[in-house]
Amino acid sequence: MVTQQTRPSFLPAAENAMATSLCLLLAVLVIAPMLAVAFGAIADGGGLSARRLATVLASTRIIANTLFVGVGTTALAVAVGGALALVLVRIDTPGRAALEQFVILPLYVTPLLTAIAWSWLGSPRGGLINLFGREVLGIADPLVNLHSAGGVIFVSALAYAPLPFLLVGGALRAMDPSLEDSARIHGASPAKTFARVTLPLALPAALGSAMLVFVQAMGLFSVPAVLGMPAGFHVVGTEIYRLINNYPQRAGQAAAWGLLLLAVTAVFVALQAAVLNRRSFVTVTGKAFRPRRIAVGPVRHFLAGLVWFYVAVAVALPVLTLAWAALVNFLTVDVKLMAFDLRHFRYVLFTYPKTYLAARNSLLLGAATATCVCAIGLAAGWVIVRTRGRMRGFLDQVSMMPLALPPIVLALGLLWTYVGLTLVPIYGTIFILLVAYVTHYLPFGVRAASGALRQLHPELEDAARVAGAGLAKTLRLVVLPLTRPTLAAAWTLLFILAMQEVSASILLYTSRSTVLSVAVFDLWEAGNVNALAALSVMQLVVTFVALALVLRTRQREVAA
Amino acid sequence: MSAIVSVEDLVVGYGDTTAVERVSFTVAAGEHVTLLGPSGCGKTTTLRAVAGLERPHDGRIVIDGVPVYDRGAGINIAPEKRGLSMVFQSYAIWPHMSVADNVAFPLRVRGVPRKLARTAVERALALVDLADFADRPATRLSGGQQQRVALARAIAFETKVVLLDEPLSNLDAQLRLQMRGELADLRRRIGFTAIYVTHDQEEAFSLSDRIMVMRSGRIEQQGTPAEIHAAPRTRFIAAFLGVRNIFAADIAGASSDTVVEARLADGTVLRARDPWGDGRGGHAAVAFRPGAVHLEAVAASGRAGNIGTVTRSLLVGDMAQIFICSGPLEICALARPRSDFAKGSSVAWRVDPDDCLVLRE
Ligand SMILES: Nc1ncnc2c1ncn2[C@@H]1O[C@H](COP(=O)(O)OP(=O)(O)OP(=O)(O)O)[C@@H](O)[C@H]1O
Ligand SMILES: [Mg+2]
Numbered sequence: 001m002v003t004q005q006t007r008p009s010f011l012p013a014a015e016n017a018m019a020t021s022l023c024l025l026l027a028v029l030v031i032a033p034m035l036a037v038a039f040g041a042i043a044d045g046g047g048l049s050a051r052r053l054a055t056v057l058a059s060t061r062i063i064a065n066t067l068f069v070g071v072g073t074t075a076l077a078v079a080v081g082g083a084l085a086l087v088l089v090r091i092d093t094p095g096r097a098a099l100e101q102f103v104i105l106p107l108y109v110t111p112l113l114t115a116i117a118w119s120w121l122g123s124p125r126g127g128l129i130n131l132f133g134r135e136v137l138g139i140a141d142p143l144v145n146l147h148s149a150g151g152v153i154f155v156s157a158l159a160y161a162p163l164p165f166l167l168v169g170g171a172l173r174a175m176d177p178s179l180e181d182s183a184r185i186h187g188a189s190p191a192k193t194f195a196r197v198t199l200p201l202a203l204p205a206a207l208g209s210a211m212l213v214f215v216q217a218m219g220l221f222s223v224p225a226v227l228g229m230p231a232g233f234h235v236v237g238t239e240i241y242r243l244i245n246n247y248p249q250r251a252g253q254a255a256a257w258g259l260l261l262l263a264v265t266a267v268f269v270a271l272q273a274a275v276l277n278r279r280s281f282v283t284v285t286g287k288a289f290r291p292r293r294i295a296v297g298p299v300r301h302f303l304a305g306l307v308w309f310y311v312a313v314a315v316a317l318p319v320l321t322l323a324w325a326a327l328v329n330f331l332t333v334d335v336k337l338m339a340f341d342l343r344h345f346r347y348v349l350f351t352y353p354k355t356y357l358a359a360r361n362s363l364l365l366g367a368a369t370a371t372c373v374c375a376i377g378l379a380a381g382w383v384i385v386r387t388r389g390r391m392r393g394f395l396d397q398v399s400m401m402p403l404a405l406p407p408i409v410l411a412l413g414l415l416w417t418y419v420g421l422t423l424v425p426i427y428g429t430i431f432i433l434l435v436a437y438v439t440h441y442l443p444f445g446v447r448a449a450s451g452a453l454r455q456l457h458p459e460l461e462d463a464a465r466v467a468g469a470g471l472a473k474t475l476r477l478v479v480l481p482l483t484r485p486t487l488a489a490a491w492t493l494l495f496i497l498a499m500q501e502v503s504a505s506i507l508l509y510t511s512r513s514t515v516l517s518v519a520v521f522d523l524w525e526a527g528n529v530n531a532l533a534a535l536s537v538m539q540l541v542v543t544f545v546a547l548a549l550v551l552r553t554r555q556r557e558v559a560a
Numbered sequence: 561m562s563a564i565v566s567v568e569d570l571v572v573g574y575g576d577t578t579a580v581e582r583v584s585f586t587v588a589a590g591e592h593v594t595l596l597g598p599s600g601c602g603k604t605t606t607l608r609a610v611a612g613l614e615r616p617h618d619g620r621i622v623i624d625g626v627p628v629y630d631r632g633a634g635i636n637i638a639p640e641k642r643g644l645s646m647v648f649q650s651y652a653i654w655p656h657m658s659v660a661d662n663v664a665f666p667l668r669v670r671g672v673p674r675k676l677a678r679t680a681v682e683r684a685l686a687l688v689d690l691a692d693f694a695d696r697p698a699t700r701l702s703g704g705q706q707q708r709v710a711l712a713r714a715i716a717f718e719t720k721v722v723l724l725d726e727p728l729s730n731l732d733a734q735l736r737l738q739m740r741g742e743l744a745d746l747r748r749r750i751g752f753t754a755i756y757v758t759h760d761q762e763e764a765f766s767l768s769d770r771i772m773v774m775r776s777g778r779i780e781q782q783g784t785p786a787e788i789h790a791a792p793r794t795r796f797i798a799a800f801l802g803v804r805n806i807f808a809a810d811i812a813g814a815s816s817d818t819v820v821e822a823r824l825a826d827g828t829v830l831r832a833r834d835p836w837g838d839g840r841g842g843h844a845a846v847a848f849r850p851g852a853v854h855l856e857a858v859a860a861s862g863r864a865g866n867i868g869t870v871t872r873s874l875l876v877g878d879m880a881q882i883f884i885c886s887g888p889l890e891i892c893a894l895a896r897p898r899s900d901f902a903k904g905s906s907v908a909w910r911v912d913p914d915d916c917l918v919l920r921e
Binding site: 012013388457459460462464465466467468469470477481482 | 611652723
């Protein structure tokens with residue numbers, strides 16, 4: 001019974017055209033910048049050399065600092081996020097429904113604003129906590145010093161802990177409680193069951209989130225720029241920023257740093273894949289189980305207190321500090337000197353020249369990024385979920401690569417790709433920022449869309465095709481309306497995230513294409529504390545209004 | 561009669577598994593042809609390949625004179641350009657549209673003017689008895705109503721060929737019977753060509769002009785319902801159709817003989833009919849239905865028959881299913897209940913050569 005196993009090389013034309021153009025688009029978006037960074041690192045005059053790489057490798061101080069921040073942030077964030085997940089998903093913690101919403105807010109407050117607020121609170125001399133200690137309590141030595149390596153790790157971990165929380169929490173929810181029951185029935189104590197069954201099953205999610213945080217932390221710019229640089233603590237992210245933004249620009253040297261970061265994150269991703277492959281078991285059945293909550297007695301109030309403490313430190317305190325600074329005349333702990341009014345808002349809104357341009361660019365970029373990512377995500381997700389073959393595999397792999405690509409390295413790659421490329425004159429415009437944002441957030445869009453498509457019975461599309469609708473019409477008339485709830489939520493979140501992007505923007509903006517996060521950073525560098533606070537508060541208001549809209553549509557969805 | 565659909569040497573696979581293995585058949589205009597077979601035999605795959613929803617590995621498909629797939633010539637026409645309609649097992653009613661919008665979809669995307677489309681939709685909905693439901697959201701319908709919407713959608717554009725993939729299998733037994741009647745009625749009135757997929761033999765036998773029985777990716781037999789009922793060709797088909805008595809047998813006689821002698825495992829020799837006359841190879845089997853078994857008490861038989869012992873007797877309506885043990889075989893017969901067929905009694909049984917069929921392996 002020998003039959004032809006080779007597949008005919010012809011796909012229906014429309015599918016083929018869509019898959020091919022997506023492959024090309026992703027190659028340009030994702031692979032080109034990575035190659036450009038590698039090229040930039042070794043290009044030397046007309047030839048190639050490893051000179052810059054050698055210089056970079058000799059800067060052991062910066063490498064050590066970066067690894068310290070990367071590993072420290074990852075370890076602390078995974079520990080905090082994992083603990084939050086356990087406490088909120090598996091323990092009968094009081095108030096967990098509200099707390100679950102609160103603990104992901106740091107994602108939206110952003111590392112930059114959290115770092116700025118904590119700098120005002122904890123800088124060694126002017127920090128409000130230390131001022132309070134000195135002037136009210138009469139303690140001469142600073143109580144805390146966040147302008148330090150420890151400060152960088154502390155704030156970064158606070159800001160990134162929601163990622164491990166979301167992933168580990170999701171895994172804990174998807175875990176079949178009968179797995180634990182059977183361990184108990186076979187004689188394992190609760191503690192042993194936890195150590196031997198629950199933890200190993202949650203490990204893939206913990207490792208996955210560790211990878212995400214590690215990639216972000218290794219390429220981190222905002223937090224070290226705010227909390228590290230004043231103390232002379234430099235990491236690769238701030239170094240790349242210095243090399244690109246100081247005159248004369250040294251893009252080659254920056255690319256060498258970028259290549260080093262890429263190499264480190266690639267090794268980390270490979271390690272993670274190896275660990276996960278060796279213990280590949282199916283824990284996620286796609287079914288949602290009602291997680292079994294462990295009753296811990298009165299300790300639960302203590303645990304709830306700890307979660308509230310996290311929310312206070314990571315969200316409430318920074319946001320209140322920013323709001324207070326936006327209203328007060330100057331930063332002081334002396335109540336007699338404080339006066340509150342709206343002049344900083346007036347200044348930012350009507351006088352500060354960059355506000356209007358930056359806000360317009362940010363809103364445009366947020367909307368354009370969200371739209372492009374949703375569109376590409378839907379198309380790529382469709383090819384990934386509904387077709388077989390080589391192009392599907394390529395899209396599946398490449399669309400997830402940006403997860404391992406620190407945004408600052410992506411921006412470097414785009415600089416190397418598009419500076420001087422007269423054929424595509426996007427350098428110096430907001431289009432290069434759009435390219436950076438779309439690439440950076442692509443995995444999010446593809447994941448969201450393919451998740452929604454998997455819920456959709458394929459015969460709904462087949463019916464449209466047989467009824468006479470081509471691929472484009474089927475996507476527009478059937479797939480799009482049915483995935484709209486998911487895409488709308490994804491769109492809003494992308495809009496928020498893209499409006500706040502810092503690490504890539506800081507290398508790519510020009511005076512014409514400045515954005516809100518860059519304006520905030522400018523004001524920070526200029527030391528214009530109150531205006532900065534006012535601008536941040538306005539950014540946060542837009543963010544939280546958008547977020548509230550997402551929550552409302554989600555609730556409607558659940559109700560429907 | 562001219563063929564409106566013709567499939568030649570179709571091969572379809574998923575990855576390394578082959579789901580359809582050199583299947584060929586033709587469907588004449590106006591005919592109702594059914595692909596019948598057990599789960600996983602490749603019925604849906606064949607139908608989807610005809611629709612263009614599955615890409616074959618090899619073969620040729622011609623619809624209404626137009627080659628829509630031809631590996632040799634490199635032709636693979638997209639499903640929307642094949643001019644077909646299809647009813648899906650899941651109904652595939654679009655939940656974001658009203659009933660009327662669902663039915664209008666094939667007309668709208670094919671560019672039928674709005675006014676004409678509206679009358680066509682009304683007509684289709686009237687035909688399936690859903691005229692009052694036009695403005696309902698499609699999600700607020702019962703299973704049977706969804707089924708009808710799917711049917712209405714398939715007939716609204718009046719394509720020449722309608723493909724139906726187990727359209728009744730999601731309904732409960734009673735509704736299935738009713739819808740089967742309505743489907744037959746509808747086809748009589750509009751007269752479309754139907755290619756129908758089912759694993760339910762009653763459905764196949766009551767609806768079809770012609771049945772193709774499939775087994776692991778191949779067509780094992782095709783013929784009218786009467787032909788297949790009277791003479792299932794293989795042991796597999798006989799078993800699938802629920803023939804109770806199927807026994808391995810050694811066949812004596814020339815392969816051209818239409819009546820042969822079959823020796824069963826217990827030594828019994830039956831005279832059997834072999835309608836195929838195409839060489840039966842080493843292995844063969846014979847099959848006969850319980851109703852074809854003549855039973856007599858041994859005393860009355862005058863040794864005209866084979867002797868066995870009754871092991872069980874079950875009442876089925878006013879008849880009794882009587883199981884007779886004869887060596888290693890258990891034969892099932894249908895007879896009026898009588899005291900001399902009680903459990904433990906010896907009986908003589910025989911089967912007319914006309915009712916005893918030689919099967920291919
Ligand atoms: N998407 C798929 N991927 C891999 N194998 C498949 C796929 N769809 C079907 N098959 C395999 O192809 C074979 C034929 O499947 P098909 O769906 O045509 O069967 P069927 O006769 O319609 O069965 P049923 O009565 O259960 O619907 C089966 O063995 C099945 O496992
Ligand atoms: Mg099927």
